[in-house]
Amino acid sequence: MLKMWISKFKITAKLLYSFYQIPIPQIIKCGDHFHEKYENFKDVDNFHQKCDNKNNILVICKSNNEIFGGFTPLAFLSNDSYGNDNDSFVFSITSLNKYPKYENNKNISIWRYKNYGPCFSYDLCFKENSMNKVSFSQKNYNIPKNFINKNKAKANKDCFILDALEIYEIIENN
Numbered sequence: 001m002l003k004m005w006i007s008k009f010k011i012t013a014k015l016l017y018s019f020y021q022i023p024i025p026q027i028i029k030c031g032d033h034f035h036e037k038y039e040n041f042k043d044v045d046n047f048h049q050k051c052d053n054k055n056n057i058l059v060i061c062k063s064n065n066e067i068f069g070g071f072t073p074l075a076f077l078s079n080d081s082y083g084n085d086n087d088s089f090v091f092s093i094t095s096l097n098k099y100p101k102y103e104n105n106k107n108i109s110i111w112r113y114k115n116y117g118p119c120f121s122y123d124l125c126f127k128e129n130s131m132n133k134v135s136f137s138q139k140n141y142n143i144p145k146n147f148i149n150k151n152k153a154k155a156n157k158d159c160f161i162l163d164a165l166e167i168y169e170i171i172e173n174n
Contacts, residue, residue: 005091005098006058006071006170013058013168017050019043019131020164024062044129047117047167048078056170059118060093061134063153063160067093070120071170078114085109090124090141092148099143108140118167132162 003011051057053075060069072088088109090099101109101121111119117126121140127133135158136147154161 002058002091002093005089006056007172009172012171012173014171015166016054016057016169017047017167018165020062024060024067024164024166043131044115044117044126047131048076048114051118051167051169052077054169056172057118058168058170059120059124060166060168061160061162062164063134063148063155063162065094066148066153066160068124068148069093070118070124072110072120074110076110076118077112079112080114081112082108083110083112088120090120090143090147094149094152099141099147101140102142127159131165133159134162135159 055075056071056073057076058069058071060067068091070088070090072083072085074083074085074088084107086101088101091097092099108121111121111125113119115128117131119125122137123139123141123143125135125137127135136143138145148155148160154163
């Protein structure tokens with residue numbers, strides 16, 4: 001399902017960044033699939049070193065039994081700017097749903113801030129200086145209130161705590 005949401009062409013995935021406490025089941029085949037076990041989840045600089053200036057970014061998050069994420073054809077940067085396009089989306093693997101941006105709202109597909117991990121507008125956004133805390137809103141993407149089942153995910157008052165994170169660069173092979 002995820003491959004169909006990203007491209008009609010054959011794709012190759014290159015793993016750029018990962019950490020885990022409990023690994024994500026392999027959702028996307030990747031030739032150089034590996035995990036790095038990070039003790040320090042506040043490694044936003046490492047994310048930017050590995051992922052900035054790369055296009056077609058797939059972010060897969062796991063919090064307990066909930067698996068979700070986002071895709072953007074745009075590059076993340078460290079220049080405190082916004083990126084806009086019509087192809088970015090947020091998804092839930094658990095419920096097999098894709099959530100595009102609101103039809104009448106074409107603003108802010110992604111945030112590109114040096115102190116944050118990947119942010120899909122305000123809607124799926126890593127907390128400042130953290131790569132294991134994600135918050136949600138419903139401003140630019142058509143995400144339902146029950147996007148993540150709070151009873152099946154690790155949550156605190158304002159965010160979800162991740163067990164694992166994988167970030168891929170997607171390459172189309174025509």
